[in-house]
Amino acid sequence: MAHTEKKNFLFDLTASQPNESGAYHGGGKYAKKIYFEFIENFDTSRWAIWALFDSSKPLDAEISEKSKTAAVTLIDVANRNLPEVVNELSIHRFYSALPLGTISYGFNSLMNSACEIYGTIHGLRTLETKIPFDALRYETGMKGKAGLLARKFLEKKLYNRDLERYGSLLKNTNVLAVSNHTKYSILSHFPAVREVPRVFYSPDVTEFENRDEDDSKGFALSGYFLLISGNRWLKNNLRSAVALDQLFSEQPALRHQVVVTGVSQPEIFLSRIKNKDRFIFYKYVSEGFLQTLYKNAFAFLYMTLNEGFGYPPLEAMKAGTPVITSPFTSIMEICGDSVLYSDPYSIAEIKNRILQITDPDSHRNFTIAGKNRYEKIKERQDKDLKEMVTYLLA
Known part of the structure; x- marks a missing residue:
């Protein structure tokens, strides 16, 4: 039998580490899930595996432990650049779950090398969604408002920058997309793309959700409306809060409360609502508490207003909670007909959907439909995870 030379693979774990989106972010959980499946299935007779991390940032303890168990050598990129690592280790193939996040490590130079590059694009948010002027409502300080206005003023310049970055990525990388929406958004923005992106649904990461410390002790509330990521204008929670507040004034029989997470400045909401006692705000909740x-x-x-895949609605459906959401970007692909859709810019329509979900039959039907949809998507996620790892190691 002919001897097959072992090849060297470098997996990017910096994608799993904290970034501007926070310590725990969707891209990080995605990278962690892919990595675990990857190290459990690679052929040691064909591949030698290294993993890239940045020692200036925390690395998930479970990732460190599993890397040790799988005999994967961790390579610190804190004080060196990515092309140096690739050349030194004679890397044949490199994968990143967030390839543009490695630009500061020299990713652009790597794209001109002989190394095969694979990367996931989760969405083209900066190309798809403009910053609305009402995003200023989510800022209270002059510094925050000035920063947002500067980004709005430079929006065309930033759009062109990202258009160039994604264009370069598509020319030099084997691109994976997390949804059909992302795939066709790429083809829409880059009609001359040579390689049509392969679609592998984002994997189910809910297995990680309850491993974090659960700070829900003493929380006994139920039957509330839930809003998350309250500080982010992209999640558009002010309109939902105003819609609920108006209904509380107009419909005395509607006795629910509202829980909003990710709110560091409650006054953003309190200055726009009348029924202040019906709203509960949390600056931060652990992953365990979020599941509760x-x-x-x-x-x-x-x-x-924009999603590359849509983890939050799936997490709610898995928990047996009906969902009211927007039909934008990837949401309809993931949620199907198992949720109530509303124009996210119309407070009147959001109110309409809230009243619909308070009907007992409607609530029951969407609860059942949501659970069934979660199971259907999970089946696709599990299949795609295995196929993606096979593809990366082919």
Whole structure:
């Protein structure tokens, strides 16, 4: 039998580490899930595996432990650049779950090398969604408002920058997309793309959700409307809060409360609502507490303006909580007909959908439909995870 030379693979774990989106972010959980499946299935007779990390940032303890068990050598990129590592280790193939996040490590130079590069694009948010002027409502300080206005003023310049970055990535990388929406958004923005991106649904990461410390002790509330990522204008929670507040004034029989997470400045909401005592704000909740909030909620409102995949509605449906959401970007692909959709810019329509979900039959039907949809998507996620790892190691 002919001897096959072992090849060297470098997996990017910097994608799993904290970034500007926070310590725990969707891209990080995605990278962690892919990595675990990857190290459990690679052929040691064909591949030698290294993993890239940045020692200036925390690395997930479970990732460190599993890397040790799988005999994967961790390579610190804190004080060196990516092309140096690739050349030194004679890397044949490199994968990143967030390839543009490695630009500061010299990723652009790597794209001109002989190394095969694979990377996931989760969405083209900066190309798809403009910053609305009402995003200023989510800022209270002059510094925050000035920063947002500067980004709005430079929006065309930033658009062109990202257009160039994604264009270069598509020319030099084997691109994977997390949804059909992302795939066709790429083809729409880059009609001359040579390689059509392969679609592998984002994997189910809910297995990680309850491993974090659960700070929900003493929380006994149930039957509330849940909103998450309250500080982010992209999640559009102010309109949902105003819609609920108006209904509380107009419909005395509607006695629910509202829980909003990710709110560091409650005055952003309190200055726009009358029924202040019906709203509960949390600056931060652990992943464990978030799962408790999903499970105990009456309904989940998610008027997002842009998603590459759509983890939050799936998490709510898994917990048996009906969802009201926007039909934008990937949401309809993931949620199908198992949720109530609303124009995220119309407070009147959001109110309409809230009243619909308070009907007992409607609530029951969307609860059942949501659970069934979660199972259907999970089946696709599990299949695609295995196929993606096979593809990376082919």
